[in-house]
Amino acid sequence: MTNIAKKEPQGGGKHQLHNVRFYTIKPRGIVSLAYSKSSKCLALSRETPVIELWNLEHTPFLDRVIHLAPDCPVESLAWAGNRLFSADLTGKLIEWDVINLKPRYEHSPTGNALWSLDVNAAETEIAVGSEEGHINLLSIENDEITYKSLFNKQKGRVLCIKFDKTGTKLVTGTEGFVRIWNVLKGTTLHTMTLSEKDLIVWSLQFLSDNTIIAGDSAGFVTVWNAENATQIDCTRVLDKNVFALAVNEKEDRLVCSGMQPPLIRIFSKTQIRREESTSERWIKFLQRDAHKHYVKSLLVIDGQIFSGGLDGILTITSSERTQAHLSQHAPFLKGSVASLAIAEKLLLLRYPNSLHLWRLGSVVPQDEEKKKPWDQPIGASEELLLEQPPQKLLQLNVKESNFIQASAISPDANWICYSTLKELRLSRLKSNPLKVERLVEDLPEELQPASHIIFTKQGRLALLHPQSNRLSWFNLKEDRVIFQNSFDLSDHCKSTISHLVISSGGDYLVAGTSDQIISVWKLHGKQYKHLLNLPRHRAGTTALSLHEDHPRVVVAYANGQLVEYDLVNRIFTCETEEYLIPDTRHHSISGISLDPRNPDIFLVHTETNLYVLERNQHLEPKEHAVKGKTKKLSNGNRSSVGENAKGLSLKTQLPRQHLVHVSRLSANELVNVSISTNNLLAPLPPPFQRKKFAAS
Known part of the structure; x- marks a missing residue:
């Protein structure tokens, strides 16, 4: 438990903060990543039966979750425009309704387990590779999925599959072989043999210059000329298992990673001159030490590398030397994972398959004579002794x-x-x-x-x-x-409702949807009647909150903006510029806690920090403050902005590890629930230990 100095209306005060560190969910490994450029949505599948949809239009945040049937985890994902397809080991090819979060079409191409799929550049065909060596070609035109052709059967499961840019050729990877196919005829054009027949091809890329890049189980990355199936280059980049390959849009950066060691290694396409001839080669450019356990999937999106693997952490880092920032997003559950019974100081924690009820700890009481005056500066903190430690009361499974x-x-x-x-x-x-x-x-x-x-x-x-x-x-x-x-609520909220709050008196109801609609209802008698929709913002909603004693709603958006809207006068009383807090470029605001004693204090948190913000009264030059108005707030009518609308200034911040929940226990007590990275990774096997130069 921690004491935190905090600015109060009277000029001094402190808050007690319960640091809940015993919440730990098991890692849910990332299996596949797929990105839709048109909708700026990242689809992510895990070892558990779930598909997560991350909004990447501004700061990445988990927008929607599709829950699958039990024992049907997805092995591969692909987008065709705004259409999402998945293949799983039960043999089903499914197109998903990403608005209503349910299957749209289901198809069983072979009846066997499906390991890989890819969509051609024209987004008219989809190729699926199966356990028995079958390759099915299906048409996805006219908003349907229809069978088109079956390629000649090959030996071994098809673990990876890629179209070329023209859609006329297809490359597949199996144990010991890489094959190039004629899409129209379904026949083999070339078969390339690896150095050993028991090597497994885990990953493939087919570039626009007609070269094929393959990563295998021995740690080699091999480059072939697809025209005549000749080997151009072969480099050992890892000791074992290159599980993932990715290239950027310009195809001048190659990113690879895998098992031993789980490093992300980046290669740059470079022209090599030898005497009078010039050739292009992939040269070592950079590496990122972003994971402790193996990496299963990679993507390069706008110069950023998205990676995921056994630890279940979605990691984002740069492919350029000049930018070394690394952000990690733990495998949180969508929605609230904690609930408080304030009267008894009980905390209910939600896990995927269980609920744990805890009684929070209590502080050792201090005699009035021994109490020290609290004269610490704003943001200072001290650890407090607990008379009674937290106690687990029960578990429901x-x-x-x-x-x-x-x-x-x-x-x-x-x-x-x-x-x-x-x-x-x-x-x-x-x-x-x-x-x-x-x-x-x-x-x-x-x-x-x-x-x-x-x-x-x-x-x-x-x-x-x-x-x-x-x-x-x-x-x-x-x-x-x-x-x-x-x-x-569907008349005003046609999409999935991601945020729902009810005022303490029950007289206001606010709902936020995944399509950036925020609707407000007011209680009339025993019926709720729609009051208004807030002006539609161009960034997604990441957090909602209502003041306890004031009819005002506070909204946080994915571009780091915070707004406060008066529901009675129908004006914005507080609004800020984008990225009020610099860290919100990497982690979106995931929660807002308001002070019932001081409506000018806003507590917001991201995954990595807890921030205390104050409404600007008289800005001090040394304070990190933001301007009051911004013309980029919304596409709505700007007449709804009050003349005295104010901004916010950042007072203090507290660093945290994977912060998942913050709520108020009393007027001067807060509860924050966080996941320690060490505790999160504890159930996994020991990380791969890499020998380093001059280290024992």
Whole structure:
């Protein structure tokens, strides 16, 4: 627990901060990456049955998640414009509806496991490689998937597959061989043999200058001329297993990585002159030590290298020498992972297949005579001794094939509610002795699976049904649940609702969607009526919050902007320029916590830092401040901006490791939940140890 000096209206004060470091989810390894240039969306598949959609238009953030059937993790991903395709080891080729997050078309080309797929440059055909050595060509024209042809069967599973830029040739990699195919006839043009027959080709690239690059299990990267199948170059870049290759858009940078060592090595295409002849070769240019465990997939997007592997951390670094910044995004669960019962100081933590209930620690009380005056500068902190350490009270588990998508504990600590993808469970929490009693009888049929679960201070329960965007309200009595009413939010929120907040008095409801709509409803009697939509912003919404005693909503966007909107006067009362905090160029703002005693204080956090911001009254020249207005706020009407709209200044920041949640326990107490990198990587095998020069 930590004391933090913080500026108060009276001129001094401090906050106590509970540092929760015992939340650790198991690493979920990254298997495949695919990028859509048209929608600026990165699709990411993991070893668990999930596809994550990351918005890269501004600062990267996890926008949407597609949950797959159990035991169906995706092996390969590809985009055709805004259409996303996946291939898995159950033999299914699936096109996904990325708006409603469900399958659009399903196809089983061979009935065998599918290892690889690729879309041609014209985005009219898709090629799929299978376990038995089959290569299927399918047409994706006219917004459909139709069978086109089956290539001659080859020996061994097709682990990687790539079209050339014209779409007339196809290259595949198997154990011991690289083959070039005629797409029209489905026959082999050339077969290139590796140095040893038991070597496995893990990765391929087919460049526009008609060269093929392959990475194999011995750590070699080999370059061939696709016209006559002659070998141009062969370089050992790793000791073992080049799992991933990527090239930039200009095709003058080659990036490779894999298993031993898990370094990202970058090569530059360079002209080599020997006597009177000139040739192009890939020359070592740069390397990045970004991972401790093996890398499975690589992409180069606008000069940035996106990589992922066994540790499950999405890592972004530069392919240029002049920029060495590295940002890491841990494998967080989408949505809130923590919920507080303020009355009893209980913390409910959500894991993929379980819930853990903890009692927070308490500080050793100090005698009034021994208390030291707090005269530390703003931002100073001190560690406090705990009289009672945090205590784990109980653990609720679900089957491994299920996934808990939302959970919450009521403020009075009497109820626990959680939802898997298929069912919702509501339990009564009783103390002395502590036990959980699940309600199973006389439950309303409206108690359906929910993506958002909210308990109010008035003893009510709100559930958002993700398929219909319908919000249902329930009254909670002693061992009884009474359905009250439901509201259809889909008229104003047609896309997936990613953020949902309800004011402490229950009179305002704010929802943010993945298509950058923020809608507000107001309670009239017992019915919510749509009040307004905030002007649509060009950047995605990353965090939402409501003031406790003021009808104002605070929004954070992916371009680092923060705005505050007055719901009564319908004007912006605070707005900032892009990237108010420099770190938000690499990590978006993922949470906003407001001070009930001082509406001019804003606590925001990214994955790496907790920041204290203050509304500008009189700017001091030494403070890091931002201007009040910006013309880039939105595409809406600028008349909605108040004349006295103010900006924010940065007061202090606290560095954290993989910060996932910050919330307020009381007026002067905060709880932050973070994941230590060491704890995150602890379940993995020991990292590959690399000998270094002059090191023992």
